[in-house]
């Protein structure tokens with residue numbers, strides 16, 4: 189088990205509870221899909237998981253270590269192991285930086301503390317070539333700026349950057365929502381491939397139940413800040429599904 193979330197409650201200042209007694213796990217190498225209507229708390233959950241937002245009560249363990257009250261200093265090595273890929277790759281990349289500089293940013297911030305196994309390289313150039321190769325982009329992209337890439341290519345760059353520190357968990361928050369249907373399929377296949385190759389764990393958030401079904405081994409459904417259903421993907425059409433899950437399936 190890589191992530192263990194137990195009884196998490198979260199509200200924003202002055203708001204009602206956005207997350208209500210949320211519990212689930214993410215297993216090593218697994219993609220856990222997360223679906224639910226707009227505003228049900230999916231992104232809030234992602235932010236709490238990555239300690240970008242504090243929680244009110246409950247616990248979140250990453251590799252057996254409780255992270256909800258760790259100091260920033262103790263959290264640092266853990267942060268490196270958890271990455272997030274957002275919906276909009278244009279907003280995630282600095283327009284003034286060449287692709288190679290965006291890709292080097294995480295490792296340079298660590299100032300030699302990176303502990304990499306999969307990527308073995310002798311120079312920055314070699315590292316960038318490998319990062320681009322793993323997301324199936326030509327090495328020539330390194331010297332381009334984000335605006336000189338297509339949306340799908342830009343999202344591959346943000347994925348390359350997310351895996352550059354060899355994380356164990358990646359939260360994918362609607363990673364293909366801004367892409368056309370063909371690029372969506374290609375990027376999802378790439379992500380699935382990377383999960384197997386690097387033994388990554390994903391929390392894959394999407395409105396697209398078909399994409400979640402394609403990518404995930406288990407699926408979690410949220411409604412109004414609560415987990416209403418959590419099941420193996422083979423059981424999606426089982427009679428035991430929650431009425432709300434059935435409703436989501438019926439509109440697909």
Ligand SMILES: Nc1ncnc2c1ncn2[C@@H]1O[C@H](COP(=O)(O)OP(=O)(O)OP(=O)(O)O)[C@@H](O)[C@H]1O
Nearest residue numbers: 200201203206224225226227228229230231232233
């Ligand atoms: N920083 C914030 N301060 C106050 N309220 C917030 C904040 N961020 C989110 N919310 C509220 O929390 C609720 C859940 O939002 P969240 O973004 O987690 O939902 P979501 O399920 O990810 O939605 P979507 O699918 O539309 O992205 C919403 O009612 C939203 O208005």
